[in-house]
Each structure stands twice: as C-alpha cells, then as structure tokens.
Amino acid sequence: MAKPVSPRGLARGRVLDCAVALFAECGVHGTSLKMIAQRLGVSKAAVYYQFSSKEEIATEMLRPILEDITRIIKIAEALPDWEARRAVACSGLVEMAIRHRQLAAVFVGDPAMPQIAPVELRTVTDQLRTLLEGPDPDPPSRIAVAVFFAGMGNAVADPLLADVDDDELHRTLLDLSSRIMRAHNDDG
Template sequence: MPRQSDTKQRIMQTARELFARQGVRQTSLQEIADRLGITKPALYYHFASREDLVRSIVTPLLEDGERFLSGIEQRAGVTPREVLEGFFDFHYRHRRDMLLLLTEMTTLTELGLIDVVLAWRGRLTRVVVGPDATLRQQVSAVLAFGGMQDCTMQFPDAPYDELRAWTVAAACDALGIAAP
C-alpha cells in the first residue's frame, strides 16, 4: 500500500498534468481520482477541494519565490545581474507550475495568488532600479522580468546554460545594464 505522502504526490502530479492540458475548471476531482485508480473519497482525504489541490501545487513555488525575494532584499550590495540570474533560476526551476499560473489566471485570482506574483514584480523592480525609479525604468523592469519568465517556458528544449546566458543578457539590455 502506498504511503500517504506518495499518494498525495501522485494526486498532485496527475492534477498538474490534467490542469495543464484541460484547465483547472475543466478538470474534475473525479477525473483525477479515476486516472489514479483511487476513489473520490480517497482523494478528498488528501485535498478538501479543487482549490485546496491548486494551492498545494503552487504553494511550494510561492514559498520558494518569497525566500528568493527576501534573501535578495536583505543582502547589501546585491547587483542587478545577480537578481536577474536568481530570477531566471527560480523561474526555470518552477516553469511547469508557472505555466499553470499563467494559464489559469481566473482561478488563481480567485485564490488571491495573482496579487502575490504582481507584488513580487514591484519588489524586484525596487531592488533593481531603486525606489524612485522613473516610469521608463519601471517599464523596462516589467519587460525584463516578464520576458525572462516567458523565456523559461518558451524554450523548454534549449540547453539550460545557453538559455540562461541569453535570457539574462537580454534582460540586461532591456534594463540598460551592461552585460558582462
């Protein structure tokens, strides 16, 4: 018999796959249970609702993102390039779940998760261009961070090192930062 945590992880993995293919609202808990060969009550033992299941999938991403941001904000003398590299690494690590976030904006807005992600962008912008940034600098930061996020998903088969180098260089260009 599988351990409880194994079953929970299997449920989350199956839900990720179905959510990505069909959407959160179009995927029933019964469908997830059927795919796994478990009963719906067994699924409810681990997750009280579809929203609870979605939260369990995106919570590790949110926690990791908060650790990254807090760490950057607390470091003295962090360079914009270090922020960009860390941002790329974070998004590359979580690209599957970020895709879920982007494709399920309505569901995630209802769960209050979009506000968290938008607040991160503001915090990152303040770190990279300062608290008194001009509108032009803020727009450049939005383009840089949004473009970096997109690159981690747009090029899933690109070699990591090459994709990271080109993505960070392009973000530096967008921000007017000299790339090494």
C-alpha cells in the same frame, strides 16, 4: 492480512503530479477533482482526503515557487546597494523560473491564476517587483520590470522553446534580463 496502505505523502504527490498534467491539458478551470480522481483510478473521496479543493492543490504546487522567491528577496535585501540587489534578484528569478519550467508551462497565462494564487505569492511578487524597480521608480523602470517578468515567464513556458536546454535558456535569459533592466538607464 491487511492491505498495505501507501503513506499520505506519496498519495499527495501522486495527486499533485496528476493535477499538473491535467492543468497543462485542460487549464485550472477546466480540471475538476473528479477528473483527477478518474485519472488516478481512485474515488473522488480519496482525492478529497489529500486536498480539500482544486485551489488547495494549486497552492501546494506553487509553494516551492513561493519559497524560492522569499529566499531570493532575503538574499538580495542583504546586499548593500540597489544595483547589486537588483542583479541578484534577476539572476535568482531566472534560475527559479528554469527550475520550475514545468509549472510555468501550466500556470503562465492561465486565466485562473489571479483567483487561485495564494495571497502570500502575490505579496512576495509585489516585494520582488519593488526590489527590482528600485527607489522612486519612474515609468521606464516599471515597464522594464513588467517586460522582464512577462518575457521570462513566457520564455520558460513556451512549448516552442521546450527543445532549448536549461543551460542555454539560463544564459540567454540572464543576458536579456540584464539588457532589459538597464536599457532605460542607458537612454538617460
């Protein structure tokens, strides 16, 4: 009798789950396909059957984030004025960051990110930055967006905040993002 074979989707999921754990422990550069195979108890060829490279694994991990950012942009751009677009984009980003908290813990601050992030992710992130900065952004607007991105990313990834539940983190990040994004407008 033939040995049952698990569906490719299940095997891909196992590789991704294992890679997330190893990337969190060793970083992207510090993780090899051989390490993933060893942790899974399979051959390196079995991992290659699912993914051609470590970069492809990372890209697949980041795909849900890419899809979420694309959706946030579409929703925000459908609104009539810039303030409403920015408010929806901020709220959507906070929700997305919390939803992908485990991935943020893996990728935020990893020096390999600029090399492995798919071009599409960089493109939508740039679109989002433009949406948040608004028309003709001045330096304070650009700085506020940079602080918002960095602060939110670091907060959801910070292991010292792992005990903070998602609802409280969500409320606090929304409040802080609102303050950050409008702080420079209140000065003028």
